[in-house]
Amino acid sequence: MPSKPEVEGPALSAHLAALASAQDIDQLWRAHCDRMALYGFERLLCAFTRLTRAEIERGARGWVMLSTVPHGRAEPSDTFNDGLSDGRPGPRSWSLSRPGHHGDSHAGYTIFFRNAVSRVTGAIDLVARPGMSQRDVDRLWDLQGQEIAALNDVFHLKLMSLPCGPYRLTDRQREMLCHVADGHTTREIADLLGLTEATIEKHLRLAREALDARNTPQAVLHASLYNQIYMPKS
Known part of the structure; x- marks a missing residue:
């Protein structure tokens, strides 16, 4: 049986430390892409959502996409699209069937992330050079696939812990949602902050609009799912 080839670059332990210490998505994504390139996967596309299909069909902006190519040119593999529908976790190999798809690249793997909660759906395309x-x-995967898959799982777990999503809240909107999440009423929040109830409701309304939420409880849910509350002030 062929021996496992050595991957040049930072030691595996140093890379794991870099993933664990990443403070934002950009830092995490750069570290992960650099590591995957060492295995021969030079183009990556990752997408995930924490919203239900019904919420997305109602127009909520639930998908987060990361790509090594401009988003206008980022197109997932057929395996990626098909796998998100069937919900089975794990890696799957594929070869391209459409000319020009992913530029000159024509082979790769897609990993569908395993999640402990039903609200998270996500996958990553690893496109070979x-x-x-x-x-x-496939030969590379036979030798190093377990390590590559594990690193992608670690990346995904870290990604789930960072603020992300298509939503942008102001510090004041975030503050209001934190108070609601803590169980305070509009009147109690007004008393705590020395503001009028009308002002509190205005900020909550703007937060609902920013989060594609139909009501304040759903706004708190969306903000929590994408780690947009209980953050340090910007």
Whole structure:
């Protein structure tokens, strides 16, 4: 049996430390992409949502997408799209069937993340560098697939802990939602902050609009799902 090749670059322990210490999504994504490139996967596309299908169909902006190419040119593999529908976790290999898809690259793997809660759906496309055939990629996966899959799982777990999402809240809107999440009424929040109830409701209304929420409890839910509350002030 062929021996496992050595991957040049930072030691695995140093890379894991870099993932664990990442303070934002950009820092995490750069570290992960750099590591995957060492294995031969030069183009990555990751997408996930914490909203239900019904919420997205009602127009909520629930998907978060990360890509190594401009988003206008980022197109997931057929395996990526099909796998999000069937919900089975784990890696799957694929080769391209459409000319020009992912530029010159034509082989790769898609990993569908395993999640402990039903509200999280996500996957990542790992696209091999040009010149690698699917046989080359499958051979690489036989030797190092377990390590690659584990690193992607660690990346995903860290990603789930960071503020993210298509939503942008002001510090004041975030503050109001924190008070609501703590169980305070509009009147109690007004008394705590020395503001009028009308002012509190105005900020909550703007927060609902920013979070595509139909009511304040749903606004708190969306903000919590994407780690948008209990954050340090910007």
